[in-house]
Every structure is written in structure tokens, then in C-alpha cells.
Amino acid sequence: MIRDITIGQYYPAKSVIHRMDPRTKLFGTLIFIISVFLFHSVAGYAVATLFLAGMITISQVPVKFIFKGLKAIFMILLITMVFNILLTPGEVLWKIGIFTITKEGISMAVRMAIRLIYLVIGSSLMTLTTTPNQLTDGLEKSLRPLNKIHVPVHEIAMMMSIALRFIPILLEETDKIMKAQIARGADFESGNLIQKVKNMVPLLVPLFISAFRRANDLAMAMEARCYHGGDDRTQMKPLHYAKRDHIAYLVLFAYLAVAIGFRVMGW
Amino acid sequence: MGIIKAVKLAFDYLKYDEDGNVQETQRAVDGVDIDIKEGQFVAILGHNGSGKSTFAKHINALLLPSDGTIWIDGINTSEEPELWKVRQKAGMVFQNPDNQIIGTVVEEDVGFGPENMGVPTEDIWKRVNESLEKTGMTAYRHHSPNKLSGGQKQRVAIAGVMAMRPKCIVLDEPTAMLDPNGRKEVLAAVHQLNKQENVTVVLITHYMEEVIDADHVIVMDGGHVVMEGTPREIFSQVETLKKYRLDVPQVTLLAHELKQSGVDIPDGILTTEELVNALCQ
Numbered sequence: 001m002i003r004d005i006t007i008g009q010y011y012p013a014k015s016v017i018h019r020m021d022p023r024t025k026l027f028g029t030l031i032f033i034i035s036v037f038l039f040h041s042v043a044g045y046a047v048a049t050l051f052l053a054g055m056i057t058i059s060q061v062p063v064k065f066i067f068k069g070l071k072a073i074f075m076i077l078l079i080t081m082v083f084n085i086l087l088t089p090g091e092v093l094w095k096i097g098i099f100t101i102t103k104e105g106i107s108m109a110v111r112m113a114i115r116l117i118y119l120v121i122g123s124s125l126m127t128l129t130t131t132p133n134q135l136t137d138g139l140e141k142s143l144r145p146l147n148k149i150h151v152p153v154h155e156i157a158m159m160m161s162i163a164l165r166f167i168p169i170l171l172e173e174t175d176k177i178m179k180a181q182i183a184r185g186a187d188f189e190s191g192n193l194i195q196k197v198k199n200m201v202p203l204l205v206p207l208f209i210s211a212f213r214r215a216n217d218l219a220m221a222m223e224a225r226c227y228h229g230g231d232d233r234t235q236m237k238p239l240h241y242a243k244r245d246h247i248a249y250l251v252l253f254a255y256l257a258v259a260i261g262f263r264v265m266g267w
Numbered sequence: 268m269g270i271i272k273a274v275k276l277a278f279d280y281l282k283y284d285e286d287g288n289v290q291e292t293q294r295a296v297d298g299v300d301i302d303i304k305e306g307q308f309v310a311i312l313g314h315n316g317s318g319k320s321t322f323a324k325h326i327n328a329l330l331l332p333s334d335g336t337i338w339i340d341g342i343n344t345s346e347e348p349e350l351w352k353v354r355q356k357a358g359m360v361f362q363n364p365d366n367q368i369i370g371t372v373v374e375e376d377v378g379f380g381p382e383n384m385g386v387p388t389e390d391i392w393k394r395v396n397e398s399l400e401k402t403g404m405t406a407y408r409h410h411s412p413n414k415l416s417g418g419q420k421q422r423v424a425i426a427g428v429m430a431m432r433p434k435c436i437v438l439d440e441p442t443a444m445l446d447p448n449g450r451k452e453v454l455a456a457v458h459q460l461n462k463q464e465n466v467t468v469v470l471i472t473h474y475m476e477e478v479i480d481a482d483h484v485i486v487m488d489g490g491h492v493v494m495e496g497t498p499r500e501i502f503s504q505v506e507t508l509k510k511y512r513l514d515v516p517q518v519t520l521l522a523h524e525l526k527q528s529g530v531d532i533p534d535g536i537l538t539t540e541e542l543v544n545a546l547c548q
Contacts, residue, residue: 010371012409132371165371168413214366221367224327224359225427226351226383236378236391 011128016244017059018129022138024245024252025126031252032122035259036115044262045114051255052121061128069124070117077116084109132164134237141239154230162218170211177206268338270435270467271303271326271357275335277490278321295321297490298335303483305434306465308458310478310498313487314512319471322487323439326469328353340434355384357435358428362443364420373415373423374399374408380431391430398429401464402456418449422456429460435467436460442474450474475502475516479537486511503535518542 012018017025032051039048056066070077090104127135140157147153178188181202188199276299279292296318303309313319324330325337328344337344340356347353358380361367370376374395381391399405402422412420421441428436438457442450454477461468470477478484484501486494488511494501501508502515505523515523522536522545532545 010411131375133375161371162369165369169365214363217361217363217366218369220329221359221361222369222379224329224354224361225369225380226354226431227379228351228383232385234382234385234387234391236375236382236388236395238388 010131011061011065013060013129015058015060015129017055017125019242019244020129020248021239021241021245022130022134023142023239024241024248025130026135026138026142028248028252029122029126031256033119035255036118036122038259038263040111041262041267043267044259047258047262048118052118052125055125059125059129061125065128066121066124069120073116073120077113080112080116081109084112132161136161136164137235137237137239154233158230166211166214169214170207173210174203174207177203177210268341269302269304269307270340271301271337271469273299273301273322273325273335273337275300276322276325276332276337277334278318278325278330279333280321295490296325299487299490299492301485301492303435303467303469305467306461307483308461308468308481309470309483309485310481311469311471311485311487312473312475312478312501312513313471314473317487317511318490319487320439321490323359323437323469323471326357326435326437327359328357329359351383355431356433357437358431358433360421360424360428360436360438360441362440364417364424364444367424368412368420368427371411372408373404373410373412376412376423377426377430380427384431394430394432395426398426401429401460402426416449417445418452421445421449421453425453425456425460429464429466433466435469437469437471439471440473441470442472442477450477473513475514475519479516486513498537499535502537 032048035051036048039045056063085101085105085108086099088102088105088108090102092100092102093106094101130138136157139160140153143151143153143157182188186199186202188196188203191199276296277294278296279294281292282290284290299318299322301322311319311322321330325332325344326339328339328347328350331345339353342353342356344350344353368376369379377395377398378391381394386394395408396405399408402425404419404422404426407415407419407423412423415423424441425436425438436457441457442453445453457468457470458480460466470481472478478501479498481498484494484496484498485492486501486508493511494504494507502519505515505520508515514520516537518539518541519536522532522542523534525546526532526534530546532542536542536545
């Protein structure tokens with residue numbers, strides 16, 4: 001299941017969105033998330049859908065990759081919907097035992113579902129078109145003012161990019177250890193929840209040991225390649241706003257204006 | 268004085284108890300004198316725990332000597348306050364290809380070293396292009412390292428070191444986790460760098476076949492340098508090598524056994540052709 005999360009999985013292509021400055025994309029994602037919460041009518045969601053569909057088309061990322069991320073939130077989605085349907089008071093449609101299904105509940109559930117799905121698709125689109133390094137570079141540069149209040153921005157950004165780099169490696173490792181333990185008779189499937197958690201111990205202990213060993217190796221490799229913190233460091237791909245970024249900002253502000261407009265008008 | 272010079276180099280691994288007091292010391296490298304000339308291809312052989320990796324980490328100033336001195340291109344590592352200046356001169360490639368690649372895209376990883384050194388952006392690109400070219404990895408520059416084979420990952424690691432333009436590369440068992448093809452690939456890249464760029468190479472290994480083409484071989488055991496010489500000189504002493512729990516290349520072993528049983532052939536045969544020629548005479 002963990003494998004299906006698309007966050008941190010870059011899809012290489014040469015679209016305008018891929019070449020855009022990561023700061024623009026971070027800002028764009030933020031605007032999109034805000035807009036999803038501003039819209040609350042069919043017309044509004046239609047605008048958001050159009051915007052998202054347009055972005056996906058421009059990004060040249062196959063739709064298959066984008067929807068992969070949704071599998072992981074399927075359970076959350078289901079739970080949210082069920083709770084919303086059953087627990088929202090309002091005009092009663094059906095009544096089965098203690099459960100009442102209301103008109104408001106259904107509309108609320110649908111709205112929440114759309115919001116959740118769009119949130120995941122929107123942020124997946126950003127991570128699919130931005131390499132994790134670019135993303136952390138973007139965050140580092142956007143958050144640089146925090147350096148003044150002694151937030152170690154460079155260090156945090158470096159940690160994030162390393163974490164992202166090692167996610168697939170550690171997943172592979174988990175798989176390997178799991179198979180090795182199953183081959184020796186470990187059981188990860190049966191039993192109740194507590195037993196299942198207990199059964200995870202022979203998986204987690206070797207995984208942690210190996211992660212620490214990797215961390216040690218990596219720290220040494222980084223030192224060997226002259227890493228000595230963020231001071232005096234230059235960048236191979238420094239961030240520059242290009243014309244496409246200025247255009248993107250215009251589009252984003254226009255989109256935000258539409259979203260606010262819809263909200264104000266009460267559509 | 269050569270590019271790497273060690274005099275009476277010694278290193279202790281310290282074991283601490285819970286209060287942070289030294290509980291016991293273990294001498295991993297003991298009284299090593301080594302002098303490596305610029306442009307040489309030097310192989311260091313040794314059984315597990317012979318101190319070869321510990322010595323290698325001194326070249327890169329990842330470890331500092333407990334006793335004795337090591338100079339890298341004239342810099343005494345114990346007296347240099349900014350160690351990354353030493354590391355710039357002597358790059359290091361490690362055993363596990365996964366644990367030394369920092370970037371998520373090949374070219375970004377190659378650029379990591381120059382970025383740390385504060386090289387201006389245009390220069391970084393020039394260096395990255397050059398080192399990818401030299402290691403034959405240009406075609407993979409936009410790939411994710413996770414999708415490369417072990418040999419390719421090691422070549423990326425070598426490219427990453429080359430981008431720092433070091434005078435010397437230390438490779439600590441770079442082929443130990445690779446299949447035979449990957450091993451050949453990596454060695455070919457290293458030999459090419461040594462010949463074309465005149466980079467000093469220190470190759471640490473326990474595969475005897477990788478040592479044959481070296482200019483100079485150093486054998487370590489128990490933290491000491493026990494043998495030193497050309498590959499031919501080293502491999503003609505099959506019995507001594509066995510004492511240090513090292514194997515000789517298969518061809519050499521065969522020649523040695525033949526000689527023991529009375530066939531008239533010279534000592535120190537390293538390749539199949541040599542053996543064929545010697546036997547046909």
C-alpha cells in the first residue's frame with residue numbers, strides 16, 4: 001500500500017510545468033488548496049476541475065500516475081464519507097435503526113470527498129513535476145527569512161531531500177526483510193491487531209539497524225565530498241524566475257480571484 | 268615526497284563505557300610507512316580487519332592519526348583546521364553504491380561535491396558534463412539513481428568524485444557488492460581515469476584479479492604493511508600470500524602448482540597468455 005503514494009516520485013518529462021521554478025509550483029499548490037476550500041458549488045468545482053485538468057494536460061504526466069496516489073487515501077476517504085453521511089443533522093431522507101441519512105449529510109460527504117481527492121491530486125502533480133531536490137531548494141529559498149530567527153533552514157531542507165531519496169530504498173529493504181522473515185516462518189498476516197503489531201518487531205528491528213548503518217555511511221560519504229553545512233555553498237541549479245513563472249503567477253492570481261469571487265457571490 | 272605520504276601512521280579505535288571513559292583501545296593501523304607517487308595506480312590488499320579501510324579513511328581525513336603523520340599533497344591532516352580542503356584533493360568512493368549517492372537525479376548528485384566547495388554555477392555545469400563524459404554516464408544524466416545497475420551507480424559515484432577535480436581517488440572496495448560485469452565496468456572507468464587524467468588511484472580490494480594491472484601493490488595484515496612491490500613480485504610469493512590468508516589469481520595459482528610438480532616455468536605468471544607462452548616454449 002505504501003508503494004502507491006506518489007509523493008516523492010518524480011515523473012521525468014520536459015513540459016512547461018516541469019521547467020517552472022519550484023517556488024511558483026509551491027505557491028500554485030497553495031493557491032489551489034485554498035481554492036478547493038473556497039468553492040462549494042457545482043459551478044465552483046467545475047472551475048477547479050477545469051483548472052486541474054488543464055494543468056495535468058500541460059504537465060504531460062500520464063493520468064495513471066496521478067490517480068495512483070489516490071489508492072493510498074481510499075480508506076480515509078471512505079471513513080470521512082461514512083461519518084459525514086451518518087452524522088450530519090438536517091432533512092432526513094432515510095432512517096435505518098439509529099442511523100439517519102440526511103440530504104445535508106450526502107452533500108457534505110460529496111464535498112469532503114472532492115476536496116480530499118483534489119488535495120491529493122494537486123499536491124501529487126507538484127511532486128510529480130518537481131524533483132525532490134528542486135522542491136527542497138524551493139522551500140529553502142522561500143523560507144530563508146526564517147534564518148534570522150535561527151531556524152536552520154538549510155539543514156531542514158537537506159534532511160528532507162535525503163529522506164525523500166531514501167524512501168524507495170528503505171521500502172525495498174522492508175520488502176526484503178519481510179520476505180527473509182517469512183522464509184524463516186514469521187507470520188505478518190494472521191492474528192488480531194495487537195498480535196499483528198507484535199509480529200512487526202522482527203521486521204522493525206533489522207530495518208532500524210540497517211537505516212542507522214545507511215545513515216552512518218551516507219554521513220561519511222557526504223563529508224568525503226566536502227559537505228560542511230550551508231555556508232559558502234553554491235548551487236548547481238540556482239533558482240531564477242523566468243518569463244513562464246511570471247505568466248504562471250498571473251494565471252494563479254486570476255484563478256484565486258475567480259475562487260474568491262465565487263465565494264463572495266455565494267455561488 | 269609523493270602525493271600521499273605516511274610516516275609511522277597509527278590509529279586506535281576507542282571503545283567507551285557508559286560514562287564516556289575509554290574502556291579499551293584497539294590498534295587498527297600500526298606503524299604504517301607509505302609513499303605513493305603522483306599518477307600511480309596503487310592497490311592495497313588485505314584480509315578483513317587488516318586495517319586497509321582504516322588507512323584509506325586517513326587519506327581522506329575522515330579519520331585523523333592517533334600517532335604518526337600523514338601528508339596529502341603536502342598538507343598534514345592533523346594540522347589542517349579546514350579538513351574539507353584535504354578532501355578536495357583526495358576523493359573517496361565507498362563500497363555500498365546506494366549509501367553514497369545523495370542526489371535524486373544523476374547529474375545533481377555529480378554536482379554535489381562542487382556545490383559544497385563553493386564552485387560558481389557555470390563551472391559546476393562544466394565539471395559535471397566533463398566527469399559524466401569521462402565515466403561514460405552522460406546518457407543517464409537525467410535518470411534516477413535508483414533505476415541504475417550497481418556498476419552504473421558506482422560510476423556515478425566516481426563521476427561525483429571526479430567533479431571535485433581531486434589529485435587522488437581512493438576506492439574502498441568499490442566492487443565488493445557488484446556482479447562480474449559491474450566489476451569490469453567500474454575497473455575500466457578507474458583505469459581510464461588513471462591513464463588519461465593522470466589521477467592517482469588507491470584501490471582497496473580483496474579481488475586479486477583487480478590488482479594485476481596496478482603499478483604497485485601493498486599488502487596489509489594486522490595493521491602493518493607486510494609486503495610491497497609490483498604485482499609480479501607480490502604474486503610470485505604464493506606461499507607468503509597464503510600465510511596472510513590471501514588468494515592469488517587462478518592462473519598464478521595454476522602456474523605455481525605446475526612449477527611445484529616440476530614443470531619448468533618462471534615465477535609470478537599473471538595472465539592466461541603468459542602461462543600459455545611459458546608452457547609452449
